[in-house]
Amino acid sequence: MSAKPFRSGTIALLGRPNVGKSTLLNHIVGAKVAIVTPKPQTTRHRILGIRTDAHHQLVFVDTPGIHQSSQQMNRNMVRVAFAAAAEADVLAIMQDVSKPLDAGTRQLIERLAEDARHKPRVHVLNKIDQVRREALLPRLALTQQIDPEARGYVPISARKGQQVDELLTLLADCLPESPPLYDPEWFTDQSQRQLAAEYVREQVFMAMQQEVPFQTAVEIERFTEHVPQGDTPALLEIDAAILVGSERHKPMLIGKAGANLKRIGTVARHGLERLLGCRVHLNLWVKVEPEWYNRPGQLRELGLGD
Numbered sequence: 001m002s003a004k005p006f007r008s009g010t011i012a013l014l015g016r017p018n019v020g021k022s023t024l025l026n027h028i029v030g031a032k033v034a035i036v037t038p039k040p041q042t043t044r045h046r047i048l049g050i051r052t053d054a055h056h057q058l059v060f061v062d063t064p065g066i067h068q069s070s071q072q073m074n075r076n077m078v079r080v081a082f083a084a085a086a087e088a089d090v091l092a093i094m095q096d097v098s099k100p101l102d103a104g105t106r107q108l109i110e111r112l113a114e115d116a117r118h119k120p121r122v123h124v125l126n127k128i129d130q131v132r133r134e135a136l137l138p139r140l141a142l143t144q145q146i147d148p149e150a151r152g153y154v155p156i157s158a159r160k161g162q163q164v165d166e167l168l169t170l171l172a173d174c175l176p177e178s179p180p181l182y183d184p185e186w187f188t189d190q191s192q193r194q195l196a197a198e199y200v201r202e203q204v205f206m207a208m209q210q211e212v213p214f215q216t217a218v219e220i221e222r223f224t225e226h227v228p229q230g231d232t233p234a235l236l237e238i239d240a241a242i243l244v245g246s247e248r249h250k251p252m253l254i255g256k257a258g259a260n261l262k263r264i265g266t267v268a269r270h271g272l273e274r275l276l277g278c279r280v281h282l283n284l285w286v287k288v289e290p291e292w293y294n295r296p297g298q299l300r301e302l303g304l305g306d
């Protein structure tokens with residue numbers, strides 16, 4: 001009897017904004033490596049989440065939600081998602097079953113099925129905790145009708161972890177035979193610095209309404225690590241600037257007597273302390289950079305270039 005071959009490869013998590021891609025990634029790796037908010041267009045970068053067991057290494061690539069926009073940053077985000085699809089071994093195409101399958105979702109499935117016709121594709125029907133079982137069958141049938149050649153159609157709840165193991169088994173079977181692509185101890189490619197910027201941005205998204213969150217970014221200006229010494233535990237000192245695209249947004253973000261900024265800082269700090277297992281000092285300030293989201297040089301500096 002021959003030994004079971006090791007399988008390893010990349011799986012792009014793709015879909016419209018807000019369908020639950022980052023929630024699924026976090027559930028799979030067991031840590032919050034990608035920020036999650038109820039607002040669309042939360043993810044702006046490609047984020048790796050790696051899961052290794054005795055026979056497989058699944059390298060998930062979380063991507064920005066695919067949408068239409070005239071803004072340069074958003075166009076770059078969509079390019080990142082399609083590039084991840086083009087490079088991946090397997091496509092996990094996600095949709096939100098708590099909403100009707102709209103024209104945008106249909107067009108996206110059709111495009112990915114055509115572009116990646118020779119690659120294994122798995123459709124992930126997320127948020128089943130929000131719908132009745134009977135409603136799922138027609139949705140599965142419709143997805144199958146749009147992309148009949150896919151390797152599978154799996155209803156899940158990323159938030160509750162329902163049927164995620166079944167999804168993982170199916171995805172693992174789609175991977176090529178290969179030794180692990182990454183160190184089996186790794187679970188993400190995000191640096192502590194990137195995670196710090198993202199955790200702050202998550203709280204900006206949670207605290208702000210209308211266009212403000214979509215026109216903000218976070219820049220880490222200082223990141224100093226103090227190693228533990230004697231009775232003094234490890235400490236991270238982080239200075240971060242929150243960029244806003246117009247003068248008008250600055251007082252909104254700061255809030256009355258600095259209340260908003262304080263809340264953003266406190267919640268982000270707690271999250272980082274939990275994730276990194278050390279004390280964090282986080283200093284935030286707001287910087288105005290007019291229309292930074294349309295300026296290629298500024299976008300490149302923020303890692304959001306094309």
Ligand SMILES: Nc1nc2c(ncn2[C@@H]2O[C@H](COP(=O)(O)OP(=O)(O)OP(=O)(O)O)[C@@H](O)[C@H]2O)c(=O)[nH]1
Pocket residue numbers: 015016017018019020021022023024035036037038039040041042043044063064065066126127128129130156157158159160
């Ligand atoms: N009820 C329910 N909500 C979910 C589930 N999965 C994700 N959500 C919620 O859906 C919202 C969006 O989740 P995200 O994981 O940020 O979605 P995304 O696809 O990464 O979104 P973008 O990064 O904007 O493309 C959040 O409020 C999640 O808590 C699920 O299985 N059930």
Ligand SMILES: [Mg+2]
Pocket residue numbers: 021022023034035042043062063064065
């Ligand atoms: Mg996301």
